[in-house]
Amino acid sequence: EVQLLESGGGLVQPGGSLRLSCAASGFTFSNYAMSWLRQAPGKGLEWVSVITNGGSTYYADSVKGRFTISRDNSKSTVYLQMHSLRDEDTALYYCAKDQWEFFYWGQGTLVTVSS
Amino acid sequence: EIVLTQSPDFQSVTPKEKVTITCRASQSTGTSLHWYQQKPDQSPKLLIKYASQSISGVPSRFSGSGSGTDFTLTINSLEAEDAATYYCHQTSSFQYTFGQGTKLEIK
Numbered sequence: 433e434v435q436l437l438e439s440g441g442g443l444v445q446p447g448g449s450l451r452l453s454c455a456a457s458g459f460t461f462s463n464y465a466m467s468w469l470r471q472a473p474g475k476g477l478e479w480v481s482v483i484t485n486g487g488s489t490y491y492a493d494s495v496k497g498r499f500t501i502s503r504d505n506s507k508s509t510v511y512l513q514m515h516s517l518r519d520e521d522t523a524l525y526y527c528a529k530d531q532w533e534f535f536y537w538g539q540g541t542l543v544t545v546s547s
Numbered sequence: 548e549i550v551l552t553q554s555p556d557f558q559s560v561t562p563k564e565k566v567t568i569t570c571r572a573s574q575s576t577g578t579s580l581h582w583y584q585q586k587p588d589q590s591p592k593l594l595i596k597y598a599s600q601s602i603s604g605v606p607s608r609f610s611g612s613g614s615g616t617d618f619t620l621t622i623n624s625l626e627a628e629d630a631a632t633y634y635c636h637q638t639s640s641f642q643y644t645f646g647q648g649t650k651l652e653i654k
Contacts (some may be wrong), residue, residue, distance in 0.1 A: 464591070477583070477591060477634055479643040490641050506616070526590060532638040533581045537590035 434458040434536045436527050440543030444517055452512040452541055454527030461508035468501060468512045470523035471540075478523075482531050485511060495521075517545045541542035549573055551635050553646035561654045566622040568649045569633035575615045579639040582611055582620045586631045587650075594621065594633075627653050 440452040454466065468480040481491045482503040489501050500513040510527055522545045528534035550573040559564055570580065578598040583591040593602050595611035598618055608623040622629055628633045635646040 462576075476648045477585075477636070477645045479645065483645075492642050532579070533593055533596040534583075534591070537592045539590060 434529060436529065436538035437438055437529050438537060438538045438541035441525065441543045443544045443546065445520075445547050446518060448517050448545070449515045450513070450517065450543060451500075451515070452527075452543070454512075454538055456509045456510070459479065459529070461503075462505040464529055466501075466503060466510040467528045467531060467534065468510075468525060468526045469528060470521075470543075471517070472488055472520070472523045475523075480525070481512065484531060513523070517543075519545050521545050523538045549576060549637050549640060549643045549644055550586065550612040551637055551646035552642055553633075553635060553649045555649060556647065557650045557652070559652040559654055560625055562625055562627055564625050565634045566625055566629075566651065568622075568633055568635075570613075570618040570620070570646050572616045572637060575606075576639035578614050579637055580618050581636045581638065582609075583634045583636060584629075584631045591634065593596070598639070623649075625651075625653070629653070 435457045437455045444450050466483045467482040483489050485500045498516045503510045524540040526540045527538045529536040548600045552571045554569050580598045582595040587590040594609050599611045610621045612619050632650045634648050
């Protein structure tokens with residue numbers, strides 16, 4: 433059974449940093465791209481970033497230069513390092529398996545950017 | 548960036564009714580357009596991939612059609628459990644984008 437478990441969310445001040453983790457199980461992690469998406473409170477879905485199985489990375493313009501996605505295949509974990517956080521980054525952050533259509537999602541980890 | 552515009556934003560429907568949600572793209576996405584259902588406090592659920600391909604475990608009353616810039620999600624014989632917000636999502640080109648969502652309320 434595929435499972436995705438996000439962690440690392442919390443309250444951070446504007447300009448601060450946070451690192452999210454997503455621990456995966458139930459599939460051969462190294463064979464798949466992994467994605468991060470987010471949803472601001474009461475708002476719609478937004479794609480954030482993807483890392484392919486080969487390590488190529490892509491970002492939404494809204495986070496480019498501030499967020500870094502990475503993966504550790506030995507730990508079956510994908511990370512999202514977030515710097516220079518802004519109020520508008522407040523959201524529930526989901527990780528999802530694959531690059532294009534997302535059948536498997538985690539439950540999300542909440543990031544709140546506020547002073 | 549490809550902008551996806553869904554219509555309607557909100558619809559109140561009765562059980563057994565047929566529902567159609569449309570998604571229009573600002574430029575062609577081919578068939579790289581997927582549909583998700585999200586219920587309150589739940590993660591999104593993939594309903595349809597690549598415009599019209601069904602997903603294992605998704606009831607057959609959900610279907611998708613379209614290509615290029617115009618897409619449709621159809622729910623035949625709506626059930627009470629279909630109350631949710633529905634999103635289209637394009638993966639034709641970076642930046643991947645979502646529609647603004649269509650909220651379905653069951654009367």
